[in-house]
Amino acid sequence: MSIKNHILGFPRIGLYRELKTAQENYWSNKITLNELLIAGKKIRKKNWKIQIKSGLDYVTVGDFSWYDHVLNISMMINNIPKRHRFDEKELNLDTLFRVARGSKLTNKNCSASEMTKWFNTNYHYIVPEFTNNQNFYFSWKQIIEEVDEALSLGYSVKPVLLGPLTYLWLGKVKGIYFNKLDLLEKILPIYQEVLLELSYRKVEWIQIDEPILVLDLPKDWKKSFKLSYNILNQNKIKILLATYFGDIHHNLEIINNLPIHGLHIDLISGKYNLSQLHNYVNNNFLLSLGIISGRNIWKANLLEWFNKLKPFMNFKNTFWISSSCSLLHVPVDVSIEDNLTDFVKSWFSFGVQKCLELSILSRVLNKKLDIQELHNWIKPIYAYRSSNIVNNVVVQKRVSKISLDQIKRKNSFFIRSKIQKKKLNLPILPTTTIGSFPQTKEIRKLRLDYNNKIINQLDYEREIKIHIKNNIIQQEKLGLDVLVHGEPERNDMVEYFSEYLEGFVFTKYGWVQSYGSRCVKPPIIVGDISRITPITVKWSKFAQSLTKKPVKAMLTGPVTILCWSFPREDVSKENISKQIALALQDEVLDLEKSGINIIQIDEPALREGLPLRKKEWNDYLSWSVKSFQLCSFGVKDSTQIHTHMCYCEFNDIMSSIVDLDADVITIETSRSDMELLEFFKTFKYPNDIGPGVYDIHSPNIPTVRWIEKLLIKALKYISLEQLWVNPDCGLKTRNWVETSLALQNMVQATINIRKNFLKK
Structure with a gap:
């Protein structure tokens, strides 16, 4: 009997986001390329040491990325769009960053490649671009270099690569249409080269x-x-063929006939009967069982898993245990969370602790550790269940009284739209932004000083008002039609709202990579949810008092708060979403009472939360759409409800997006050159829509002509009366120079288009 353990990947940002710091310092010319490379090497070395120290049998190599692991493969096979090549022979980190971020260092078109969600997670990947008859070669040998690096330290390595078929599936055809699969025979030889190089190094498993x-x-x-x-x-x-994020029963006929040596299955997301597994999975495969969640942070019930795996050993006496997927989706180490009590901290398991869980369980299964260790490990799980912060009877009663068939707005958009246009008096092609303005060093320092109690609340609020006033002044100078307060008081669109909701706890260092250097700190849902106090009313009301133009209040929607938090696992996601929606409903009604006539409820995670199998879509879409509707239930027809979505494929759920019945929806389209709008050739979207006219994640400043071209394209599919003009997303990551120039060009392009259409 030999039960080995491993993980599918480890967080690559570093314990204190060292990778983010190094990346951004390199992009701003504060450190050299060599210093950036050293920073990456230190992170890899620490990650491998953690795995060995925890007692894992293999060190996973190849999970590190300078921006994104899908982009790693694009670099590996030399799949770099021509616009990102300054020199045909050049292929280096600057090339990689140009693909991901675009460039403002040249007059040629160097817009960033499209970015979208990695399956149903909040991680984003850079979408590969494929053209007909293109060729590939083994051009970027990062995987080999990192294996050599780990082998030199004496580790037993297990390299990891994104598979060729998944890579092709995730990419998009550009130019003349062709079948992406035609490129497979050109890509496979490069994977063969990689495997050959690894076999020379006597690597046993990949x-x-x-x-x-x-x-x-x-x-x-x-x-x-x-x-x-x-x-x-x-x-x-x-x-070792690794699958995750769901079960594979429907594809087992293919998998069982593959000439592979091992198969990893996700027992957290998938629905498997361990006692029957040997009957339908090829018995010649070594099985890797994903039993520790790679996507949530709750401590695993190791005793329960021991009892499940013990009889399985009668059928399969040699197998591996692992994380369900890469640990990319969880923070690094809970032990450094000094803002949490030991009692609360003991409920959670981050990357380091998940490695320990695998080590403890495998040692007990291998009879190298007493079973009492499992009992000791899970004591906090029972303490959590009996904690008084979990259940709130008032919240539970309120949820039980919801009639989901009676939550739609009183009148149709056709009626509401006329009332809103009369009240708001906006021009055709109204211009607005998505919500946030640059989070400057001064703003971040202000929040930090307040959180560290260096300044008091009065001083903090006075300074925040100064920043809001400046945001309003800047927007009025630029000539925007619908203004926002700019969100200087907010750290993150989910974390900020969660801080005003009962039922959440927060980490100090629980960062998770979203894309590139962008990290988020998901809050943790531990109990029933209700609003503690008004959240945005004070700031929105103050901003509106500074201008005669309408100010749009900004809220994060219930599905997004749910998806971008670590949810509790003892109640359904539907129940959690309803609880959040009711809390937001209280906020929406308070905003309306305070004189705010436009309220945006962002739901960028609506598509992300969609189950991967279509047969499960209807149930999810039913409760998620109704959760959104519940937020604005009871508002007047004159109150205009907006929503925003970004970086995902919308076409397959457009009917559900219509069901949201938002008066205005703003969506990301610029990275894909408004490709999404092709859908509107055959689909008549009934409400107002603002397809983003420039990519805020790139340092590129869009020209007036560029924006005009996109607006003209949009007007082919969307009527003049329906179309809004806005950036793709919030502007918090940009600086003020970039923001002002881009918005100035956006407003000017809109004025030009208005003039052209008024002449007709």
Whole structure:
């Protein structure tokens, strides 16, 4: 009997976001390329040391990325769009960053590649771009260099690569349409080269991730798996095929016939009967069982897993245990959270602790550790369940009284729109922003000083009002039609709101990578949720008092707060979403009473939360749409409700987006050159819509002509009366020079288009 352990990947940002700091310092020319490389090497070395010290049998190598692991593969196979090449022979970190961020260092078109969500997570990847008849070669050898690095330290390594089919699936065809699968035969030889290089180094196992195996795949994609792995299985290295984010029952016929040596399955997201697993999974495969959640932070019930795995050992006496997916989606180490009590902290398991959980359980299974260790580990789980912060009877009663069939707004958009246009008196093509303005060093320091009690509340609020006043002045100078207060008081769009809601706790260092150098600190839902006090009313009311133009209040929607938090696991997501929606309903009605006529309820995570299998969509979309509707239930027809969504594929859920019945929806489209709008050729969107006209995640300043071109394209699909003009997303990550120039060009482009249409 030999039960080994490993993880599918470790967080790559560093314990204190060292990677973010190094990246941003390099981009602003504060450190050299060599200093950036040293910072990355230190993070990798620490991550490997954590895995070994925890007692894992293999160190996972190849999970590190300078921006995104999908982009790693694009670099590896030399799939770099021509616009990002300043020199045909050049391929370095600057190339990688240009693909991800675009560039403002040249007059040529160097817009960033499109970015979208990684399956149903809040992680974003850079979308590969494919053109017909393109060629590839092994051009970026980061995986080999990092394996050599780990081997030099004496570690037993298990490299990881994103699989060729998943990589192709995630990419988009550019230019003349063709079947992406036609490129497979050109990509596979590069994977062969990688495997050959690893076999020279006597690496025993490689983990190849093919998460698309949890999806409903077309027949030609299913057939391509056998072809691909027949070609890849020609070296001495063993292939562990890794699947995650769902179960693979529907694709087992393909998987069981693959010439692979091991299979990883996600027992957290998937629905498997361990006692029957040996009956339907190829018995020749070594099985890696994902039993520790890679996406949530609750301590695992190791005793429960021991009892499940013990009888499984009668059928399979050699298997591995692992994280369900990469630990990329959780923070690094809970032990440094000095703002949490030991009692609360003991409920949670971050990256370091998840490695320990695997080590403890495998040692007990291998009879190298007494079972009492499992009892000791799970004591906090029972303490949590009996804690008085979990249940709130008032909240539970309020949720039980919701009639989800009676939460739609009283009148249709057709009626509401006329009332709103009369009251707001906005021009055609109204201009606005998504909500946030630059979070300057001064603003961040102000919040930090307040949180550290260096300044008192009165001084803090006085300074925040100065920043809000400046935001209003700047917007009026730029000529925007609908203003925002700019959110200087907010740290994060989810964390900020959660701080005003009962049922949440917060970490100090619980950062998780969202994309590149962008990290978020998800709050943790530990109990029933209700609003403690008004959240945005004071600031929105103050901003409105400074201008005669309408000020739009900004809220984060219930599904997004749910998806971008670590949820409790003892109640359904639907129940949690309803609780949040009721808390937000209180806020919306208070905003309306205070004289705010436009309220934006952002739901960028609506598409992200969608189950990966279509058969499960209807249930999710039903409760998520109703949660959104519940937020604005009871408002007047004259109150205009907006929502915002970004960086995901909307087309397949557009009917549900219509059901939200927001008066105005703003969406990301600029990175894809308004590709989304093609959908509106055949789909008549009934309400108002603002397709983003420039990418705020890039340092590029859009020209007036560029924005005019996108607006003209948008007007082919959306009527003049419906169209709004706005950036793709909030502006908190940009500086004021970039923001002012970009918005100035956006307003000027809008004025030009208005003139052209008024002449007709």
